């Protein structure tokens with residue numbers, strides 16, 4: 599799992615050619631904007647936040663706009679989740 603910050607002039611897709619980008623706090627605000635910029639650049643994106651219905655709405659909106667990428671919604675409370683459980687979910691996603 600790679601973690602990185604946003605640089606508008608950086609070609610993230612060639613620097614980090616992972617299959618998915620995971621964006622936390624992605625149902626609104628900065629996270630949602632971040633997720634949209636990644637989808638626009640051709641990334642498959644996993645949106646994470648706590649509230650399932652807000653998350654589903656955000657995922658449907660982005661998927662409607664960017665049909666060439668996969669947008670997944672994963673409801674998680676980041677105050678409770680562990681890196682191990684997240685990595686386990688990634689393994690299941692890729693199997």
Ligand SMILES: NC(=O)c1ccc[n+]([C@@H]2O[C@H](COP(=O)([O-])OP(=O)(O)OC[C@H]3O[C@@H](n4cnc5c(N)ncnc54)[C@H](OP(=O)(O)O)[C@@H]3O)[C@@H](O)[C@H]2O)c1
Nearest residue numbers: 623624625626627628629646647648649652674675676677
């Ligand atoms: N807005 C700015 O100008 C600005 C500037 C500098 C720094 N920041 C910081 O950047 C962060 C985001 O700011 P924002 O304005 O985009 O905030 P926001 O609009 O309130 O977005 C918060 C997002 O995080 C999710 N979230 C909150 N608690 C969570 C948790 N425990 N687990 C998973 N998801 C959680 C929310 O969805 P749910 O409630 O459904 O979980 C929502 O999607 C904040 O920490 C803020 O202090 C913001």
